[in-house]
Amino acid sequence: MNGLSIRGLTRSFPGQGRAAPTLALQPTDLDVRPGEFVSILGPSGCGKSTMLRIVAGLDRPTTGSIHWNGQSVTRPGRERGMVFQSYTLFPWLTVEQNIEFGPRERGASAAEARDIAATFIARTGLRGFERHWPRQLSGGMQQRTALARALANDPEILLLDEPFGALDHQTRELMQELLLEVWGADRPEQRKTVLFVTHDIDEAVFLANRVLVMSARPGRIKTELSVPLSYPRDWMVKTSPEFAAMKARLMSDIREEVRRAALG
Numbered sequence: 079m080n081g082l083s084i085r086g087l088t089r090s091f092p093g094q095g096r097a098a099p100t101l102a103l104q105p106t107d108l109d110v111r112p113g114e115f116v117s118i119l120g121p122s123g124c125g126k127s128t129m130l131r132i133v134a135g136l137d138r139p140t141t142g143s144i145h146w147n148g149q150s151v152t153r154p155g156r157e158r159g160m161v162f163q164s165y166t167l168f169p170w171l172t173v174e175q176n177i178e179f180g181p182r183e184r185g186a187s188a189a190e191a192r193d194i195a196a197t198f199i200a201r202t203g204l205r206g207f208e209r210h211w212p213r214q215l216s217g218g219m220q221q222r223t224a225l226a227r228a229l230a231n232d233p234e235i236l237l238l239d240e241p242f243g244a245l246d247h248q249t250r251e252l253m254q255e256l257l258l259e260v261w262g263a264d265r266p267e268q269r270k271t272v273l274f275v276t277h278d279i280d281e282a283v284f285l286a287n288r289v290l291v292m293s294a295r296p297g298r299i300k301t302e303l304s305v306p307l308s309y310p311r312d313w314m315v316k317t318s319p320e321f322a323a324m325k326a327r328l329m330s331d332i333r334e335e336v337r338r339a340a341l342g
């Protein structure tokens with residue numbers, strides 16, 4: 079099957095000393111079609127990052143399987159690009175060099191890597207910042223660079239773990255529009271697959287075809303909703319009745335889980 083297929087995925091972490099193990103994920107199944115944009119919401123600690131890290135190949139499941147386009151996932155691969163909340167650029171490389179890094183690792187010549195970097199620098203609005211060091215950039219610019227770096231590897235699926243979580247509200251909204259643009263909101267045949275973890279309901283609905291809500295730990299997928307809004311979307315969609323209705327439904331689901339998580 080093409081796309082992402084997760085079956086019976088669980089992850090438990092060994093306890094410290096005599097402490098019992100922590101079950102982070104209950105048996106979880108999930109299918110994501112190629113080109114689909116899926117947002118994942120859920121209370122803190124419900125296993126969202128754990129699931130994403132396993133799909134990225136950065137962690138191993140305790141049980142269950144993950145397949146991407148029919149291939150079993152057991153380690154990181156170029157076809158799966160990840161962007162984290164915390165800024166993870168190489169501080170000793172410039173913006174341009176950070177973006178060139180993946181293509182160079184794959185054996186691209188310096189000129190090819192420079193061309194690829196130039197494309198994504200333009201697409202993510204980083205022109206003029208090519209020679210800046212990460213420490214000279216705002217948070218928004220750093221995340222643009224992280225996104226450009228992931229895209230420069232031409233991944234088939236993007237795994238985004240709260241990528242805009244540390245940004246101010248206005249920058250965050252601009253980054254959401256940018257992400258929809260680079261995902262291919264108006265080019266359906268070129269869309270990448272996206273798994274997007276966030277705490278922000280507006281962001282989850284605005285971006286995705288489908289929104290999942292995970293239960294309090296141990297996490298499982300509790301709710302799945304299709305978003306009945308067509309692409310391309312602009313911020314005005316957030317004022318529509320359809321948007322408000324989805325938001326209300328998701329808020330009530332999440333509140334219930336956050337309460338359960340808080341009460342233990």
Ligand SMILES: Nc1ncnc2c1ncn2[C@@H]1O[C@H](COP(=O)(O)OP(=O)(O)OP(=O)(O)O)[C@@H](O)[C@H]1O
Binds near residue numbers: 120123125295
């Ligand atoms: N390496 C680890 N060792 C032990 N426990 C871990 C480890 N990684 C995660 N956990 C535990 O697994 C559970 C799920 O963590 P995870 O980070 O996946 O949650 P999350 O939903 O992404 O949370 P948040 O929204 O706060 O980022 C938590 O209880 C966490 O403490």
